[in-house]
Amino acid sequence: MYRYDEFDHAFVSARVEQFKDQVERRLAGELTEEQFRPLRLMNGVYLQLHAYMLRVAVPYGTLSSRQMHKLAHIARRYDRGYGHFTTRQNIQYNWPALKDIPAVLDELASVEMHALQTSGNCIRNVTADHFAGAAADEVGDPRPYAEILRQWSSMHPEFSYLPRKFKIAVTGADRDRAAIQVHDIGLHLKKNESGELGFGVYVGGGQGRTPMVAKKVRDFLPVEDLLTYTTAIVRVYNLNGRRDNKYKARIKILVHETGTEEITRQIETEWQAIKETDLKLPQQDVDAIDAYFAPPNLVQRPEGWSELAAARKADPAFSAWVDQNVTPHKNPDYGVVTISLKPIGGIPGDATDAQMDLVADIAEKFSYDEIRVSHEQNLVLPHVAIADLRIVYDLLLTDGLATANAGLITDIISCPGLDYCALATARSIPVAQRISERFGNPERQADIGELKLKISGCINACGHHHVGHIGILGVEKKGEELYQISLGGSGDEICTIGDITGRGFSSEEIVDAIETIVDRYLEIRTDKEETFLATYRRVGAAPFKDALYSEVANAA
Amino acid sequence: MSVKVLTANRLADGEVVWLGANGEWLEHIDGALIARHAEAVNALEEAGKSAIKSNLVIDVNVIDVEERGTDLFPVRLRERIRQLGPTIRLDLGKQAEKSKAA
Amino acid sequence: MSDIEQPAGELWGREGFREDPYVTAETLEEAGDAPAVILPLGVWLGLTEEIRNASNRKIGVVVAPGESVEPLLPLLDSIPVIALEFPAFSDGRSYSKAELIKNQHHFKGELRAVGDVLIDQVAYMLRTGFDTMKVNHAVTLNRLAGHNLHDVPGYYQPGRGSHTVPGTYSWRRVPGA
Structure with missing residues (x-):
């Protein structure tokens, strides 16, 4: 997965310092709530019914064990011992005190995480297929592109005060597990006839008060044009999106009112003007980001299948869990495990600090240190050897994490x-x-x-x-x-x-x-x-x- | 018949509070300043505005409550949930403190 | 307000505060014989080419967020200053207009932000192409006076006042000419 370099570390710690200053100014009365509100929202801090809420970004839903341990620690130390995983692949804490939040952000920064742009009228956390890099049906891993978009959209000087929030989702398989057509921009990573990677581009999807399925504005966008084309879309939106009515301010309304043909023309016109600028992606940069997402070196574990057959026979409950919660992996010796956060009668998406620690430990030992958060509010262990399924199941069972209901009616x-x-x-x-x-x-x-x-x-x-x-x-x-x-x-x-x-x-x-x-x-x-x-x-x-x-x- | 009280969240930690008859912001609704007529409601609204200006609280609202004996019972479910805590986690929020104290 | 260290009428740029040579007027007549004036877009567009290019006075134009800058684009060479309004800090249309005017159409004159600007927005404005700002927000004025721009050490996008970093990704920049 992506690792921060010095540039990223310096950026995030500067942002934490800025927010510390903003919180101090607010507590000192130097900023009014009206002025502070957009600033706290840019840092993921909302006010809910009982307290503040902090929404932490989990970029494209990918976490390491170390990061998950940190999320558990924050839940214990600054919150009430749990967190809520959301449909945006993020985690929310429901009880932090405003005065503690700078300290939480420091903790997050120490594991290369932050809460930036999880709220506000900016480009939000970019989401992706939670099975990315593992699923058998994948054309390409969407996460390198989500990471490039994440970087490019961070504190974007032109796009931080958009008419409304802006959500981008990327999928790397024909089977869309990232719901890209109900996002402001949906990107479908695919290959053209000559085998080159590019994107089908969808614009103007969304749910809310006026649900709309996105319109396809481009069938194949070469990878090198990812940032120039996205810039063109967001610029057309920023200039023309409605600002008179909060409920009509999303790009879906602009697309709907302008018409797909005309909006496509506007985007293309803008794109032609900036296509050859500094934002055109050099292949070496794409390759460098891609390298961070290279699949782990999976050890051959062919013995798993016979062991699995025996274990299934011995335990129908385990067998049902394998049927329901294990999805085919690119490597036939492995499976993708969905950890249901939907125990029967439980609160969808909630996990205790102890559960987070347990998942982190399991991932470290049995999933090459990788965890995913799905938009369906579950967790995923992307690389589990078939031979280890039984032991992983037994470990999950110890803290109520082995509910065999992924995709079923109780997976709400x-x-x-x-x-x-x-x-x-x-x-x-x-x-x-x-x-x-x-x-x-x-x-x-x-x-x-x-x-x-x-x-x-x-x-x-x-x-x-x-x-x-x-x-x-x-x-x-x-x-x-x-x-x-x-x-x-x-x-x-x-x-x-x-x-x-x-x-x-x-x-x-x-x-x-x-x-x-x-x-x-x-x-x-x-x-x-x-x-x-x-x-x-x-x-x-x-x-x-x-x-x-x-x-x-x-x-x- | 419903009367009105003033509620808000405390700036520093977000805690739900109500304006007390003593002029302090209280962590429980008992002892909240009750407005029974239009002038008193105006006074509550003014108190809310000045509290916002002095940066003690945020999200200040006048809400409807019913007097049931000595208890104050918010009319809207939203306000009852603010008063007590999440209905699905009785171990959290003010309801938990109350049951601990009991 | 009494706590403002700098008089509100002054203009801020990277070098600090200075006097604003321009007066803002609704019409040319209203401006009297002021040598430098800023007029609303509609009025400015209604001027004859001769008046716009007159050598004895500078005539700039102010654009509201809801107005398009398209009609100005072919005329940029004849405009000394374009002021883009921020009636509310949350209305971000003028950032894109700055991008169009300065970076796509290479406007050589002064691009000015006018209105409700939070200190945390100043760095964004400079990067999208604004040269100066005329701010009505007391806290912002104080912070500007203290040269505290709330900037970050690195940017994830190209923009004015920044340069590339050898050995890292093409979209990244660090502050500095």
Whole structure:
């Protein structure tokens, strides 16, 4: 993975010093809250309901064991013994004191981490496929390009006061695990006919109040043009994006109102003017960054498969975990392990300091020191030998980290909701917990199969409900929490925004309503191979609406 | 019938506080200064503005509460969660301190 | 405000504070016989070429964030100063305009930032091409007077007032001419 050089160290420590100064000025009353707010946001510091919240960047979701140990330490020392992994592949601490935050940033800097640009109207932490560098189906590792973008966007003088936040995601496989089409810019790393690497470029996707699937503005952008083209896009946005209405300020609205053809023309015109400038990437620089992400030297471990077969036979629970949470690796002796942070009835994405330490220890011994954070709020061990799966499983089991539910209905994405968030209009975590308990039986969820359920506690859609196969949006209506259901969303390469079923459900009704939908799916699927999403795409909303509104009406 | 109190987060550590009848910012809602009519609400709003200026607190809001016996009960769920802590972690927030004390 | 060490009317540049030779006026008539004046974009564009290029006075132009600088681009050689407004520090459109005017279209005159500028934004402004700023923010004025620019030791983007570092990535720069 990428390592800081002197330049990076000097930059980050200067930023920490600046923020120390800003915090001191704020506490001394030299800066008003209005003036301090954008500065603290640039450093990932929000105010939530109970306290400040610090959002720490995990660039493209990649962590070393040392970094994970540090995150655990921060949770213990400055917070309440846990952290929350988010859909942006970041980690959030919910209880830090403002006066302690400079010290936390010092700690982070010591392991080459920071909280820069995890908030504010700037280019945010660049996200990538959490299986990058490991997945069997990968064309190229997206992380070197995410790293180049991370560097280039750091304290960008022109792009730090954009109309609104700006999110870039990169995927390196045709199977899109990074949800690139619901980002401001989505980059699809691929090869052209001559075998050269480049990007399919998508612009103007996003969720929130007005969900939009991104438009493809370029089928193949050579790697050398990555920064010039991105600059052109962001410049067109910075100049023309709406600033009169916060809810219309994202680039998706600009793309929508301008039209794909015209916005593409504007981007291309700007690009032609800057294409041959200093930002054109020399191959040697791309190679140098690429070298940081060279795959680890994986030891041949062919004995794993027979051992695995025996271990599976001996323990059905282990076998179920392998089926569900282990994904094929480029190297057939290895697997990619998903560590579910979704224990049945638990809080999606939360991990205690002890769990973080355990994962760090396991990664150090069994995953070549690498950990990933997924946008699905799980952790990933990218390089685990098949021969080590059993011991890794046993270790995970010691602290509740071996739930065999990756991709199943209890692997719920949920934003923090009204239990923490100042913007939320309803709680989302308790709903996730109750659904998880309702479907917690391992056989039942395995029978239901792949089903991505996502919950947001407000219209901002941090819980990605628009692209949930089943999405739930919590709102406040007449002082009560009300939950709206949408169906058929998907954040992968065939990206769709879910359709709202109709009137919402109360907190008491919502879990039954979800069960009604799932039961209807089980009745009408052609066979077990037809997933919920495939069934929905075949039959549409009608059978589900019928089940939902007639049954609930009858029950009431 | 609902009355109003003034709430905020403390600048230095973010702690949820309410303006007390004694003019101090309190960590618990008990003892909060209650506004029962429009003039008193205006006074609360003015107190909030001056507290922001003196950089003691941020995110100052006048909220609706109900008087239930001697207890003050915020009308909105959001404010009840601020008063107590996350509903999914009873070991955290003010509810935890209260149960520890009990 | 009493705590401002520098008079608010002064102009700041890399060399420090100096007197602003320009007056700002809504029309040329309003400016009287001032030798240097800055006019709103619409008014400036309405001037004849003869007046714009008159040798006895300098006529600059101020551009609001919502106004496009496109009409100015072919005329840059005849403008002594372009002032880009920052009515609120959060409105960043003028950074891109600075980039266009200075770096893409090689404006030789003075590019000025006017308005609500936080100290933490000054370094950004210098890097995108601003030469001077006329700031109304008291804390910023104090910090500028103390020569504390809140800059970082290295930049991850090319920009004015910086140079490349041998042996590192092409996009990186360090401060200095």
